[in-house]
Each structure stands twice: as C-alpha cells, then as structure tokens.
Amino acid sequence: MGLHVDDHSNYNVLSRIATSDGHGENSSYFDGWKAYDNDPFHPIDNPKGVIQMGLAENQLCLDLTHQWIKQNPQASICTGEGVSEFKDVANFQDYHGLPDFRKAIARFMGKARGGGAMFDPERIVMSGGATGAQENIAFCLANPGEAFLIPTPYYPGFDRDFRWRTGVQLLPIQCHSFNNFKITEPALVTAYQTAQRSNITVKGILVTNPSNPLGTTLDRETLRTLVSFANEKRIHLVCDEIFSGTVFDRPTYVSVSEIVEEEPYYDRDLIHIVYSLSKDLGVPGFRVGVIYSYNDAVVSCARKMSSFGLVSTQTQHLLASMLGDDDFTTKFLAESRRRLSRRHKVFTAALHRVGIKCLESNAGLFCWMNLKHLLNEATVEAELELWRVIIKEVKLNMSPGSSFHCSEPGWFRVCFANMDDNTMETALKRIRTFVDRGNDTTAAQAKKKKKWSDGSLRLSLPRRIEELSIMTPRLISPHSPLVRAAT
Amino acid sequence: MAKKGVPLSEMATSDTHGEDSAYFAGWKAYDEDPYDAASNPSGVIQMGLAENQVSFDLLEDYLEQHPQEFGWGCGTSSFRENALFQDYHGLKSFRRAVALFMEQIRGGRTQFDPEQIVLTAGATAANELLSFILADPGDGLLIPTPYYPGFDRDLRWRTGVNIVPVHCNSSNGFRITLRALEDACAGAETMKVRVKALLLTNPSNPLGTAITRPVLEEILDFVARKDIHLISDEIYSGSVFSSDEFVSMAEVVEARGHEERDRVHIVYSLSKDLGLPGYRAGTIYSYNNEVVTTARRMSSFTLVSSQTQKMLASMLSDKEFTENYLRTNRERLKKRYEFVVEGLSNAGIRCLQGNAGLFCWMNLGELLEEPTVEGELSLWNLILHEAKLNISPGSSCHCLEAGWFRVCFANMSQQTLEVALMRMKDFTEKMKAKQMISSM
Numbered sequence: 001m002g003l004h005v006d007d008h009s010n011y012n013v014l015s016r017i018a019t020s021d022g023h024g025e026n027s028s029y030f031d032g033w034k035a036y037d038n039d040p041f042h043p044i045d046n047p048k049g050v051i052q053m054g055l056a057e058n059q060l061c062l063d064l065t066h067q068w069i070k071q072n073p074q075a076s077i078c079t080g081e082g083v084s085e086f087k088d089v090a091n092f093q094d095y096h097g098l099p100d101f102r103k104a105i106a107r108f109m110g111k112a113r114g115g116g117a118m119f120d121p122e123r124i125v126m127s128g129g130a131t132g133a134q135e136n137i138a139f140c141l142a143n144p145g146e147a148f149l150i151p152t153p154y155y156p157g158f159d160r161d162f163r164w165r166t167g168v169q170l171l172p173i174q175c176h177s178f179n180n181f182k183i184t185e186p187a188l189v190t191a192y193q194t195a196q197r198s199n200i201t202v203k204g205i206l207v208t209n210p211s212n213p214l215g216t217t218l219d220r221e222t223l224r225t226l227v228s229f230a231n232e233k234r235i236h237l238v239c240d241e242i243f244s245g246t247v248f249d250r251p252t253y254v255s256v257s258e259i260v261e262e263e264p265y266y267d268r269d270l271i272h273i274v275y276s277l278s279k280d281l282g283v284p285g286f287r288v289g290v291i292y293s294y295n296d297a298v299v300s301c302a303r304k305m306s307s308f309g310l311v312s313t314q315t316q317h318l319l320a321s322m323l324g325d326d327d328f329t330t331k332f333l334a335e336s337r338r339r340l341s342r343r344h345k346v347f348t349a350a351l352h353r354v355g356i357k358c359l360e361s362n363a364g365l366f367c368w369m370n371l372k373h374l375l376n377e378a379t380v381e382a383e384l385e386l387w388r389v390i391i392k393e394v395k396l397n398m399s400p401g402s403s404f405h406c407s408e409p410g411w412f413r414v415c416f417a418n419m420d421d422n423t424m425e426t427a428l429k430r431i432r433t434f435v436d437r438g439n440d441t442t443a444a445q446a447k448k449k450k451k452w453s454d455g456s457l458r459l460s461l462p463r464r465i466e467e468l469s470i471m472t473p474r475l476i477s478p479h480s481p482l483v484r485a486a487t
Numbered sequence: 488m489a490k491k492g493v494p495l496s497e498m499a500t501s502d503t504h505g506e507d508s509a510y511f512a513g514w515k516a517y518d519e520d521p522y523d524a525a526s527n528p529s530g531v532i533q534m535g536l537a538e539n540q541v542s543f544d545l546l547e548d549y550l551e552q553h554p555q556e557f558g559w560g561c562g563t564s565s566f567r568e569n570a571l572f573q574d575y576h577g578l579k580s581f582r583r584a585v586a587l588f589m590e591q592i593r594g595g596r597t598q599f600d601p602e603q604i605v606l607t608a609g610a611t612a613a614n615e616l617l618s619f620i621l622a623d624p625g626d627g628l629l630i631p632t633p634y635y636p637g638f639d640r641d642l643r644w645r646t647g648v649n650i651v652p653v654h655c656n657s658s659n660g661f662r663i664t665l666r667a668l669e670d671a672c673a674g675a676e677t678m679k680v681r682v683k684a685l686l687l688t689n690p691s692n693p694l695g696t697a698i699t700r701p702v703l704e705e706i707l708d709f710v711a712r713k714d715i716h717l718i719s720d721e722i723y724s725g726s727v728f729s730s731d732e733f734v735s736m737a738e739v740v741e742a743r744g745h746e747e748r749d750r751v752h753i754v755y756s757l758s759k760d761l762g763l764p765g766y767r768a769g770t771i772y773s774y775n776n777e778v779v780t781t782a783r784r785m786s787s788f789t790l791v792s793s794q795t796q797k798m799l800a801s802m803l804s805d806k807e808f809t810e811n812y813l814r815t816n817r818e819r820l821k822k823r824y825e826f827v828v829e830g831l832s833n834a835g836i837r838c839l840q841g842n843a844g845l846f847c848w849m850n851l852g853e854l855l856e857e858p859t860v861e862g863e864l865s866l867w868n869l870i871l872h873e874a875k876l877n878i879s880p881g882s883s884c885h886c887l888e889a890g891w892f893r894v895c896f897a898n899m900s901q902q903t904l905e906v907a908l909m910r911m912k913d914f915t916e917k918m919k920a921k922q923m924i925s926s927m
Contacts, residue, residue: 014620014621014777014778014781015619015620015621015622015623015626015683016623017619017620017623018619018620018621018777018778018781023781023784023785025784057571059567059571062566062567062570062571065566065570066566066567069566077550078550078554078798079554080551080554083547083550083551083554086543086546086547086550087540087543087547089765090543090546090762090763090764090765090766091538091540091543091762091763091764091765092764092765093758093764093765093767128608128612128787128788128789128790129573129787129788129790131787131788132788132789135788139496139498139499139645140495140496140498140499141495141496141499142496143496143497143498146496160787161788165619165645165785165788203493203496234493235493236493269493270493278573282570282571283570283571284570284571284572284573285569285570285571285572285573285792285793285794286570286792286793286794287573287608287790287791287792287793297495297499298495298499301495301499301504304504304506304640305504305644305645307609307611307640307641308608308611308612308615308641308645308788308789309608309612309788309789310608310609310767311767311792312608312765312766312767312768312791312792312794312795313765313766313767314765314766314792314794314795314798315792315794315795318794
C-alpha cells in the first residue's frame with residue numbers, strides 16, 4: 001500500500017501509515033463494539049439489546065468523585081469559587097505540567113500501589129492518556145523495525161499504540177494456562193532468541209501489571225526475573241501499571257518501582273512505568289496519562305514529546321486538588337477496591353454455578369473466562385464462531401481471546417465494572433439461559449460434535465469478521481453502555 | 488544520555504525537537520530572570536511568546552455570570568457521562584460550537600460542518616497528525632519563510648518528514664510568489680524529495696499579515712497543478728484586526744464550488760484567539776473524508792479532555808458572547824499593535840505593515856554589525872542581555888534576510904509594554920550612538 005508509482009495522482013494516496021491498518025480497528029476486539037453500537041442495551045428502551053462487556057471501564061465509584069467535586073467548587077475554574085484561578089490556569093502550557101498536579105499524581109500513584117513505593121514528581125511526564133504514553137515511550141526507546149517482547153495474552157490496543165506510527169514491532173512471549181499464564185524465564189529466552197534468529201533487534205519488554213486481560217498481578221519472583229533479564233540483555237522494561245489501583249484481593253500488589261528501590265544493583269535507567277487515571281479513578285474522558293521513568297534522558301525526551309498530548313490544565317487543576325486531598329484518596333481507593341471485590345465475587349460465583357470457570361484473579365475490571373468446553377474444536381475459528389453466537393444469540397459483547405493474541409483458543413475477557421447491578425444481573429441471566437440451552441442441546445444431540453451451528457441457533461452473522469464492519473457504517477470508539485443508557 | 492544504560496531511539500537522541508534554537512534560548516533566559524513590575528523591575532521582559540492575554544477579563548466575566556455549577560450541572564449522570572466520554576469523534580456539542588465559532592470569525596462567509604471536525608490536543612498535535620497522514624518519512628512539506636519555529640519540531644521530529652522552505656523576502660512585503668513556490672519545488676526535486684503538501688499560516692506567524700485573496704487563489708491553483716495537499720493553519724484567524732481583511736482558504740474553496748476541496752485541510756485552535764493555550768483545544772477541519780477518518784483514529788493519542796470540551800461547548804455556543812468577544816478582542820489587539828508600531832517608530836524602528844496576530848515583524852537591519860545570521864544573533868544576544876528583552880530573531884524563523892525580529896505584544900499588560908518600548912528606545916539610541924562614534 002502507498003506505493004506512488006504515478007506522480008500525477010499524488011494527493012489521492014495518503015501516507016503509508018495512513019493507509020495501513022495499523023490503527024487496529026479491524027480486529028475482532030472492535031467488531032464486538034460495532035455490534036454493540038448497532039444494538040445497544042438499554043433497560044427500558046432496548047432491553048433485548050447487546051450488553052457491552054467488552055469495555056474495561058471502572059464505573060463503580062463515579063458517585064464518590066462527583067460528590068467530591070460538588071463539595072469542592074473551588075477546584076473548578078468555572079465556578080464562582082474557582083474562577084479567580086482561571087487566567088493562570090488557562091494560560092499555563094508548560095509541558096512540565098502544573099507543579100501541584102505532578103505532586104498530587106506522584107502521591108496518588110504511591111497510594112494506589114499500597115504505599116510500597118514513593119514517586120518523584122520530577123519524573124512525572126504527562127501524555128494523552130495511557131494510549132499517548134505508550135506511543136510516546138515507544139518513540140523514545142526504539143527505532144522503526146526494532147521490537148519489544150510482550151507476554152500473551154495482551155491488550156489489543158497495544159498493537160496500535162506501540163506500533164502504528166512508530167514502526168516498532170511487538171513479539172510475543174507465549175504464556176499458557178497450565179501455569180496460569182505465568183511469564184517464565186524459558187518463555188522469555190525463547191522469545192528473545194526467536195527475534196535474534198530473525199535479525200530483529202529487541203529493545204525492551206512491555207508488561208502490564210496487573211494484567212489485562214488476565215486480571216492477575218505479577219509476583220515478586222516474576223518481576224525480578226523480568227528486571228534481571230532486562231539487565232542481562234541490556235534492554236528496557238516498560239511496565240503498564242494502569243490497573244494498579246484495582247487490586248481488590250491478595251496477593252498484595254508489587255509494583256516494579258518496589259523492585260527498583262529494593263535492588264540497587266539493577267540499572268534503573270532501564271525501568272519505565274506507564275500509568276493513567278482512566279481505570280483507577282474511572283475518568284477516561286479526562287485523558288490523564290503518565291510516563292514515569294527512572295531514566296533522566298527518557299524523562300527529558302518524553303517530556304518534549306508530551307507537547308503532542310498534554311493534559312488540559314483545567315483538568316490538571318481539578319485533579320491536583322482532588323488527588324491532593326489525602327482523606328478523599330484514601331477513602332476512595334479503599335471503597336473502590338471493596339466494590340470491585342464484591343462485583344468480582346458475585347460475577348465469578350454466578351459463572352461458576354453454571355459451570356464456567358474463570359482464571360483466578362485479584363485485580364482489574366474483568367474476568368478471564370474459560371469457554372474451551374463450549375468449542376467445537378480447539379481452534380481460533382471455533383472460538384470466533386462461539387463469539388459470534390454469544391453476540392447474536394446471547395446478546396453479550398465479550399472479547400475473544402484470539403484478539404488478545406492468546407496462544408490457546410477458548411478464553412474470553414468479560415468486563416464487569418462498566419455496568420450497574422441490574423444490568424449485570426441481566427447479563428448473568430442471559431449466560432445462564434445460554435448454558436442451560438446448550439446443555440439441553442447437548443443432551444438431545446449427544447452423538448453430534450457440532451453444538452452450535454444447527455436448528456434454532458442458526459448463525460446469521462457474517463462468516464468473516466471483516467464483514468461486520470459493513471454492517472456498521474459509523475466508526476467505532478469506546479462507548480460506555482451507561483452513557484448510552486442515559487441518553 | 489543514559490549513563491551505563493541502553494541506547495534510546497535515534498529520535499530521542501537527535502535534536503530535531505528544536506529546543507536548542509535561539510527561539511527557546513531566549514525563553515530560558517526569561518525563565519531565569521523574569522520581569523515583574525514590583526519584585527523584579529529590571530528582569531527580562533518576555534516578548535517572544537505569542538500569547539493573547541488582552542481579553543481574559545471577557546472570559547472571566549462570562550464564567551462569573553454563567554457559573555456552570557461545578558462544571559457539570561446538578562446530576563451525577565451528567566458528570567458520569569462526561570468523565571467516561573472518550574469517543575474520538577469528540578462531543579457533538581463541542582464540535583458544533585467550534586464550527587459555529589469558526590464561521591463567526593469568518594463573518595459567516597463560510598460554512599463548517601461539525602462532522603468534518605477532528606479534535607486534537609492543540610494545534611501542535613493537529614499539525615503533526617497531518618504530517619503523519621499526508622507524507623511518508625523523507626517526503627517534503629513546502630512552507631513559506633519566515634515561519635513559526637515550532638514547525639521544525641511539530642512537522643518533522645517524529646514523522647521523519649522534511650520541510651522545504653519557500654523563500655519570501657522584504658522586496659514585496661514577504662508575499663508568497665509563484666516563482667518562489669516553483670523554485671522550492673525544483674529544489675526539492677534536485678534533492679529527490681517528494682513534495683506532498685504546502686503548509687500556509689494565515690494570518691502569518693511571524694509576519695502578522697493576512698494573505699490576500701489573489702495570492703490564496705494562486706496558491707490553490709498551484710497545489711492543484713502539482714497535485715499536492717494544502718494545509719492552512721488559521722490559528723490566528725480571530726486575531727485579524729478588521730474581520731473583513733481575512734480571507735480563509737475555506738472561502739476560496741467554497742467560491743470554487745468545492746473543487747479541489749479534497750486536498751484542503753484547515754488547522755485551528757483556541758490557544759491564540761481565546762487565549763486558552765493550557766486547555767489544549769485544537770482541531771483539523773478537512774473536506775477529505777479519508778483524512779478525517781484517519782485523523783480521527785490518530786487523535787486517540789491526543790484527545791481533548793472531555794471536561795474541557797464540555798465547558799468550551801457551553802461558552803462557544805453562546806452567540807452573543809462570542810460575537811462580543813471577537814469584536815472586542817480585535818479592537819484591543821489593533822490598539823496594541825498601533826501602540827507598539829508607534830513606539831517603535833519613535834525609536835527609529837520600522838515594522839512590516841501588519842493587520843493581524845499577536846506580534847510585529849520588526850526590522851533592525853540598521854543596527855547589525857554585519858548583515859548575516861551571526862550579526863543578527865549577536866544583536867539578539869545584546870538585546871536580551873542589555874535591553875533585557877526577549878524577542879525572536881528572524882533566523883530562528885528561517886528568514887533569509889538578516890535583521891528581522893518578531894516582537895510579541897499581547898502577552899503582557901499595557902504598563903509592561905510601555906516599559907519594554909522605552910527599553911527598546913534606549914537601546915537603539917545607544918546602539919546608534921556607538922555606530923556613529925565608530926564610524927568617525
């Protein structure tokens with residue numbers, strides 16, 4: 001694509017980056033969103049619509065944030081109490097960010113991680129959400145064609161964020177269910193050597209801790225393995241800790257920052273953290289991304305690049321105040337964890353009752369659900385076929401594991417924190433009905449291997465994922481189901 | 488660089504970020520010794536920052552009279568909806584408000600469709616996005632000189648795209664000529680650089696002039712002939728002193744029945760006209776649907792805070808407010824400009840005749856020891872350290888003629904401006920006296 005053979009039709013062809021599909025929107029991860037957009041659930045207006053369980057948003061504690069804002073009008077520059085700050089705030093465009101904002105973020109980062117590590121405000125670099133942070137750090141650390149190793153399964157957005165405009169590659173470190181998808185040293189070594197054999201320069205490793213989509217946290221031993229490997233190979237380690245404040249159960253969360261502080265003989269110039277308020281605080285609309293690097297040169301470079309994605313000072317000002325309120329943040333984090341824990345328990349218990357097991361998890365806004373027993377065959381095609389059925393017949397959008405590059409078919413990520421209790425109940429009911437029907441069908445057709453392609457479960461979705469995009473002329477991007485419900 | 492560490496990318500270690508230029512060196516000097524009427528009256532006065540601070544009171548008054556209760560109205564659902572909103576289409580109400588505002592700036596002479604608006608965190612991001620979309624690494628963007636120094640970073644750093652300067656000079660008031668455009672193209676061809684677009688800033692930074700209709704028509708013909716794109720950065724469109732002196736590229740496109748529109752893209756932002764650089768509210772307006780689609784996807788890296796979108800949507804939807812604001816803002820800028828030009832004239836300094844923007848394009852050629860970049864930078868340094876004024880040397884704007892300087896006048900109070908002009912006068916008198924003595 002993008003070959004300019006005829007110079008006279010120059011302008012019709014945009015750049016290679018523009019015409020590639022590096023934007024990633026053709027993945028099945030987004031196809032489910034398109035299906036949802038076409039037929040969104042609403043308890044009153046569209047009770048039979050698709051319930052969005054493919055969006056990892058944290059909507060459980062927005063009432064707490066809103067309450068704080070109501071009680072603190074001086075933090076908003078458009079209230080009578082706050083307008084005196086308007087001019088200075090509106091005029092401030094220094095890419096270092098408002099000093100109070102950086103201080104508050106550093107403090108919040110420490111608290112979100114359970115107080116195990118301290119963060120220096122001087123190392124905080126802003127970005128346009130974690131999306132912007134990931135791209136920024138990729139630009140800083142790697143040249144086009146170079147690669148980062150990444151454990152599977154991983155968040156599909158990384159394919160765009162880390163690779164699209166940067167030209168950097170992501171190479172998988174294969175993880176498997178037999179050991180709960182743990183990242184092992186042999187797997188690391190294999191991935192690294194595979195890259196070497198293909199003459200690809202590996203510049204670093206990208207991990208997400210807590211993991212999306214697994215919902216598990218890395219143990220100390222694994223973190224040390226990663227840091228040690230990075231040191232040995234002289235490569236960078238980028239830890240996306242965007243879900244660090246959503247750890248609701250044991251084991252206790254260990255941030256890579258703790259390893260850095262505990263193990264001074266490791267080169268801290270290799271360690272970089274990506275963070276954001278989108279998940280922990282539930283404010284994705286505010287676009288607050290952070291790069292935190294222990295490497296001065298990276299801080300300097302990333303800061304210059306942050307010019308392309310600064311946080312609105314209006315938002316910085318508000319959050320500086322909110323996150324500077326120690327009382328509030330302590331209560332918020334505790335309550336958020338409590339609500340997530342409860343939601344997680346209710347959800348996984350209900351799934352368990354109908355014979356669906358999830359990977360044991362202690363963090364995140366989702367479950368990693370095992371539906372292998374429902375597949376015709378252990379293939380990606382079968383997984384996608386099941387996924388189509390779930391969207392079409394069960395009217396739930398969950399994300400198929402293949403879109404996360406999972407090495408084993410049959411896993412699905414299902415989000416549980418982006419809806420209210422009633423919607424969740426409805427979703428669970430649908431799952432129960434679906435499983436019961438499947439059991440009946442199985443009993444009736446005990447000899448037949450194909451479970452889902454006959455009779456009343458005729459598929460009317462297009463066979464190819466790509467065709468779904470024709471059904472949805474509108475472009476997609478994250479829509480919260482509750483946003484839809486409210487409008 | 489990393490001490491014992493692993494190399495960073497080539498991009499990280501290059502200096503294409505541009506911060507080593509004189510443009511930014513002056514800012515550093517200011518940061519270290521900033522003027523304050525009370526606490527540091529002999530500090531450096533910042534005249535190198537093109538900000539608009541003359542109309543803040545209008546915005547403050549508006550907010551005081553229309554307190555948006557806590558910014559989100561009373562209901563939790565309104566806050567919740569807004570906090571969760573990360574759709575890269577942007578809030579419809581905000582896009583509508585921006586489209587409306589852009590139409591008002593152009594006196595209703597054009598129409599902007601909110602569906603063609605892409606939101607980005609500032610014009611910085613908008614320009615970079617277009618560079619990524621319209622050109623491949625190694626390709627070229629034609630840019631008339633002198634131009635905003637930030638373009639060297641915004642358009643080239645992470646994109647790998649080249650800037651091909653279209654040289655303009657004072658013989659015709661720095662007007663962009665067909666000859667200059669053709670010469671630049673020929674030069675690019677020799678260097679085997681494939682030109683993909685022309686980027687205009689209209690009104691011009693640093694010249695402070697609005698491009699006339701005949702020149703715009705000529706430019707549109709040129710890009711059509713060369714089959715390239717046209718980016719019109721109209722970030723200062725609301726700062727033209729008389730609204731009927733501004734002709735937007737949108738008007739030219741519409742007048743032609745939308746022929747050639749697929750190659751035209753307009754960049755705008757609220758940073759200059761509204762004086763809100765901190766809010767990072769930039770936009771790309773493109774008539775080309777493929778560009779809109781791609782730009783929207785890319786804007787994921789640089790969205791506008793939903794909180795800010797919502798507040799600005801309210802403010803900019805208030806037609807009475809915006810009409811009054813635009814009119815008052817223009818009047819104040821015009822007054823400032825005339826005041827500065829007169830003050831400089833009293834110091835024996837001529838400026839290019841301007842009709843827009845937040846700055847003057849001033850000629851100090853007579854004070855140069857030698858008509859070279861070195862001479863210019865030497866003078867600039869003197870002005871910075873003796874007159875304690877940070878102004879921007881023309882060479883940092885890629886001006887081929889030595890001796891031109893950009894002087895910003897809207898980012899300070901009237902009193903500070905008076906002090907600055909007095910210092911300039913003292914300085915030039917001293918310099919001229921020195922010149923007279925040394926020539927005797």
